[in-house]
Amino acid sequence: MRLFIALICSACLLTSALAGPMVHHIEFVTPRAGQRGTTVEVTIEGAFIKEAREVLFYRPGIRCTEVKALPSLPGPRSTMHGGFVADKVQCRFEIDADCPLGLHPFKLRTATELTTLSTFAVTRFPIVKEAQEDQPVPMNSAVLGRMDTHQVGDVDVYRVTGRKGEHLSVEVDSVWLTEKFYAGSEFDLTVRILDASGKELARNDDSALHLQDPVLSTILPADGEYRVEVKQRIFNSGGNCYYLAHIGSNHRPLAVYPAGGMKGEKLAATLLGDPAGDEAVQVTLPVQTGDFAFNDSMASPLMMRVSEFPNVLEAKEADETSVSALPAALNGRIEAANDADSFRVKAKAGDRWRVRVFARSLGTPLDPRLSIRKADAETDDITADDSTLPDRDLWAMSRQIQRKELMDPAVVWEPKADGDYLINITDMRGLGDPTSVYRIEVEPVRDEINTFIQARVIDMVECPRLTSIAVPQGGRWTVNVNLVDAPGSSYEGELDLVAQGLPKGVRMIAPRVLAGKRQVPVQFIADAGTKPQTTLISITCKTTDGTPLLSRSQQSFPFLGHSGGHAWHSFVVDHYAFAVTEPAPYQIDVEQPMIPLSQNGELTLPVKITRKPGFDEDIEHQFDWVPPGVEGEPTLTIPAGKNEGTLRLSASASAAPGTYRLAMTASTTGGSYYLGAGRIRTSAAFIDVTVAPPYIALKSNPSAVRRGEKAQVVWDIEHKKPFEGEADATLLGLPKGVSVVNTPKLKVGDKQLIFEISASTESLLGQYKELSCEITVTERGQEIRQRVGKAILRVDPALLQTSSSSR
Template identity: 40%
Template sequence: MRFALALAGVLAATAPAPAFHHPYYVQYVYPRGGQRGTTIEVVFHGAHLASPRQVLFYRPGIECLGLESLPPGKDGERVRAKLRVAADCPLGEHPLRLLVGQALSEAVTFWVGPFPVVNEHEAKLGDNDDPGRAEPVPLNVTVHGELHPGDRTDRDCYRVTVKAGRRLSVEVEAVRLGTLHNGGEADTCVRVLGPGGKELARCDDSPLLVQDPHLSVVAPADGEYVVEVSQPTYYPSSHVFYRCHIGTFARPAAVFPAGGKGGEPLAVRVIGDAAGDAKQTVKLPDAPGDFDFFAGAPGDQPPSANRLRVSPYPNVLAGPSGASPVVVPALPAALNGVIDTPGAVGRFKLRVEKGKAYKVAVFGRGLGHPIDPKVWLRPADAPDGANEVEADDSTAADHDLPVWNGRWKDKRFLDPVVIFRPKKTGEYLLGIEDTRGKAGPDYVYRVEVEPARDGLRTILASPNVYNFQPLYRLDVPRGGRITRNVTLAPIPGNAFSGEVELEAVGLPRGVKAITPRYRPGATTLPVQFVADADAPFAASAFELRVRPVDRSRDLLTGSFHAVALTDRRQGLAWRTVALDKLAIGVTDPAPFRLELEQPAVALARSGELLLTARVRREPGYDGPIEIGVDWVPRGVEREAPVVVPPGQGEVQLRIRAGADAAVGSHGLSITGMSGKSEVGNFLSPVGRFRTSSAFVDLTVSEPYLVATVRRSAVERGQRAEVVCDLTHAKPLPGPATATLRRLPAGVTLVEPLPTIRPGDKQVAFTVEASRDALVGQYKDVACEVTVTENGQSIRQQTGSGTLRVDPARDTPAPKR
């Protein structure tokens, strides 16, 4: 195995082809990262990547200098991008997307580190599997490597020279890279061997980086040390991409206090580094939220951060374990402490008011500390255990992560979050402890107590339970439009339920959004994005902000989207990325246009309506087009998408309203995709052009009439009359035809069928039972009425009555 420092940051961009389980535009990017302050070439691997136009970045610091299509490789189509990474580019993960002629791709990631990159070139599997064949690398580099699949586990060993008393730190990025969308086995472990071959340290998982290992040791002697990267469990078919940082950098486990007031300097104690704890002062930003803190002096800082919290209110520090409760002068406040004695409880005394809602958010494991926190609150004069509220773990929604598959996991979910509504005004005790009774110097916690606020996030509605990335594509064809359903997700503690509107901020030039008004009770509605005929081919990250119609109300708002990387076993993601913006791109014009005919009549409750859709194919395209209704109001059902075959230009789509369908006017559109889905229900969107029709107005109304089916009986071989009493909810536009549905086997209607005229109070049907009709009581017989209005037929089912089928009188009754 040979290594070479990457000249000008440019690395070889060839990787063995992993097995793909789902179609994606971009399967992965290689290499997986680079050094800041350098220029690097990367290759996007995937499918349908013709006409590459832009790389969309979510964070600042990286610029794309050019894109070039490469000849297809054994792992699909390829696009080469030249990226310039700024000298002050934020370290860590940078989500990005590739805009090509047909689509804006799925989100993938590129990682930025502080060290020069050493690229792995393994001549054959096993060349560096044991310490005796470890390849030399300099200190303070990032090794870009791979663990290859095979009939035995692959291990990579690297040799470094370290002076006695110097720190040797190792940190691996593997699971965090999220290289493959599906099936990538990215779990790694690392160990360090001393000059005599003795194991000095080993790490598999850690509270700080979860499944990515890190460790630090102080070299006991001058000499050569070996760093070994491997998988903790051998998977024959696995393929692991990793970035291994090896150097003399600090690698603390925790920081106390775990946050401070925005805009002010914060004196902290850096805990858990092999060289010992240290004190440092950090200037916090003004904006509240998470803050990435890189401990140590310049040149000694780690490749990834310890996370701190920034809040707009002061810190309160706990006393020694076992001390009296610390008095909190006023709320809101941030309570900070360390559980350093097994079984200890951090206690704070605070004053609260009945009738107010307080958000109590604990930060511990989510910051990478080993504590598994539990929080409780009770009146200060209540006995031990008489807690008004007690919480251990939490959900994604508690952390304001609304688009989160139930199988996705995150270390934050071990930190409790509660909305506390005290039963009385007065002094309360707040307690924080480790659920297991464990303790340590790095069991650092922070509790932010603040008034609960109102707020709504916008998210793209989930098409299914798996959150399959291509289903969330948001690209609009030039000169066309696309419809996406947008859901309002309340933040923890939200109590607002008024009428709201949406405002799109940051759309590409030439793109506009047609947004509905969300009335109280509405959570998901369709939003349409329209691109001008001359809109530039461009992509942007944008927000859909929620604005109350009552402008006097204040709402926290913003957009949120989460994507799964290294997704395993249908939704069990090893790596998820949370994004605070949505992404949209303008693509090539679609080879067809869609028109949805304005319904001439209302859709009545308990009725159905046929929608007429027309396809206008552009010259040169005569393929099939799959069409479906984008969204329907509450209580309305839509049929599965239908395929318009070549040569056909019109199709009808049926929608049905239940008895409780939402009455009113609603925007309705359809979306079509070129080709035909292999899976059905629009689950194969990759490689297909998409476009939507303009909105039409759909009115859902009360039914024309309500029928009550009288209890009736018919004898085998005989005829009988079934009478329905009619109540008119609104005037009939003319005569209506009527029939009965769900008749038992062997019972038929006798024609001619009756006609209902405006003002009729009853309608009667004649039924006939055959000699072998099934005897018994049938309780679900319904009346179906067909009304013609403005030339369009509307069918409505109403009523549910009982029809009894009796044996013939000349035939013995069946034995029971």
């Protein structure tokens, strides 16, 4: 299986390294959910977590008040794709009475690591555990159940008592409850509601609101007992399928219209899709703009939007809805098949608007197609169906993550002339539904550059060795930060990175981001006296010339991925998890080079390890980031008992001259080599490496030599940069049987470099086009190697000798 993954990885260019075992710190969280206002004892199982110290939650309202290690397993228990469980930790989670509902992502801080991410669900209902067949459960409860996927006919049935005219609403979280990073939970459950006689009252498999997870609601026809049936829609024998079934008397609308409003306002809205009919509500919107989760008594919220500009509602009886001014939020519904809505707006040439549709991202069934055209034109200026990634504010996500937000179009619109324009929206399938609500936000384009942290490993699984931030006390940690421009952003200058939320005693060193560059290594340093802790931080951009710029942070965590496929579930956060861990048992230092790295050249860097008493393990070291055109030597190991090594950098001819900050990262060699779980990592201090033009350039005319004879390869020298003393020269690329007779030296001012060569009587005949020179210059006690020039050598047969007898 590992070989298969590696081949897919190489063929699809999904990773910068060969794929390896998917070893994650956290594999199981039991129980998977808890009720608001309660304290829950939670067991966490995984690898390399027995020294857990603390739990960091990304969302408010929940905290861990106790962490203690349980006895480790007698032997590892295998999971999927090389993962395993060896350790157990018990935690006490305290959940506030007003804790936000839904999934709460978290990480553990161990003595030396920040673990992979997992989640814990919070529900408004009391938790009931599945215990028997045909199990009675109270109305308004959440059942933690398990589907035995090794049994094709496994069906779970729950009996609940209700009254005539009362709602019976059921929501089952399965895919969205998973904690699996890579395969093993691709389950598709379906739900039915039956009366006492077994008659089906309602069923649901998939839903626009929760995709693979079912949501349904019905009005009970009489007092009495009813059954809720949960079973597999598609059989999957991949293991135990855990789920959380919310069974309540609450209403269950499927959409809200309009799906947003201005910040701070009290919005008159209508709840749609409930079996009891539409319901008018007043929604008080927050003062923060962006996404907003509306909830009253439901098991899960309806997503809405909050903006700084007013709503425009579609005029139902008109062909067009007039919009008095932009910016604005255009709201409507595609209620029937082939329905189409149009909004007439005035725009000027030179304006730049960001136009974003929100429909599937809000959980409605609409699959929107957006078009914009001049009111008196017959063809569209813009047509868009699905979104490109940055347009949906999902900068950190690859196309390997499957999210409904990607089905909502977003464009930058630049009118070519003054006048009236029509913004049109339809369902691209020609479908319609009373709950097919949409919201189109039209706002001016602003400069915006955002940061994200992501490692290009197979299927974008979380890779702590490349994406975590866990700084040892008195040590350093380096991580690559990526930048991405929001649609329409036009700022092209240099940028500085700014960190918010760092603990006292920690500082960040971030090289200035040069114009046009979108990745930079960032280093965090913790003073020796900084206490171990966790927190959430953000890293944003600011311009160096004072130009106003919006900037945010983002990181994504895909779940349920498969090689070459799409993740079924993912979590996106707007802060980075940050930890100060206990001291590393070693320190790595790299000597600052005193000489430049030449284009087409090599540079050798001495590395030193300082070990603490009692620590004598192998240490790997490598550069995790180098500028374009520069390559670092593959990972090298300083073995136990040794404290020094070297690492080479090489630059191609295309490497851009300049000075770059590089940091070497070291790690112990235990644990997972691929994702990094179970290893102790730290970084060397930044060093400045200068890429410089070569000392010389060489040109040569084609040369020839006959078997058994000698000849010369002559290079014309163009001096680019002076050097002291003499440089050594080596001729490379000679065929078998041809050797260099002399070893010429090169001095400043020389016009030619001449190699005497000799061809044996068995030298290989033919034309050889890859001759080049390696020039070695010694400067400030360090050697600089430069490969330069390209020449052609032809090896000819020996001349026939005429004997004296034939004369």
